[in-house]
Amino acid sequence: MKKKSYRTDGRGALIEFLSRNPDRQFTAEELCFAINGNESEGKSSVYRHLTYLCADETVRKFRNEDLNRSVYQYVGKNCDCSRHFHQKCTHCGRICHLDCSDSLDFAAHLLKEHGFLVDCGQSILYGVCADCRTAERGGQA
Numbered sequence: 001m002k003k004k005s006y007r008t009d010g011r012g013a014l015i016e017f018l019s020r021n022p023d024r025q026f027t028a029e030e031l032c033f034a035i036n037g038n039e040s041e042g043k044s045s046v047y048r049h050l051t052y053l054c055a056d057e058t059v060r061k062f063r064n065e066d067l068n069r070s071v072y073q074y075v076g077k078n079c080d081c082s083r084h085f086h087q088k089c090t091h092c093g094r095i096c097h098l099d100c101s102d103s104l105d106f107a108a109h110l111l112k113e114h115g116f117l118v119d120c121g122q123s124i125l126y127g128v129c130a131d132c133r134t135a136e137r138g139g140q141a
Contacts, residue, residue, distance in 0.1 A: 010035065010042065011049045018059060018074035023094040025062060025071035057081075062095065062124070081121035089129035098125065 013035050018026070028046055029039040036042045050072055053059035060081055064071045073095055075081055084103040088095045107118040128136075 008045075008049075010045050011052075014046065014049050015053070015058065015074075018072070019076070022074045022076070023096055025064070025073040025093075025095055027064075027067065027069055027071055031072065060121070062122075083120060085120055086124045087129070088124050088126050089132055090126055091128055091132040094129060095124065096129070 014031060017031070017034050026034070028043060028050065031050075032041060032043050032046050033039045035046065050059060050061070054061050054072075058074065058076060059072050060075050062071050062073065063069075075097075081097070084100060085098045085106075086095050087098045103120055107120055110116045110118050
């Protein structure tokens, strides 16, 4: 008997949807709705695919305390989230990679001066993104 491949149409649709929305995070129910048109249809398959995608670091899993549940975000294969912080806009909700060498410098400072070892890949800074700040000012930079 041939071993079942996990490269299914559902997994492909999930990756395709997430990769089109790399600055957003989604609950499993939102992903079910986006892929299947229903929040509960195919939920076990979506969870199974998310488990594999998180394991191969195509997708990151974050805890959304406001929703009190996990959310998922596409990071692709070429992103090393362990080497930078993330920023989350408190207005629009986008989570973006703060791919900046200063992230590691700050993490090194926290370890050296405060004895605190930061997990950069799990660290999110909250604030207001440039797009939302511009919109608040009526489109003026």
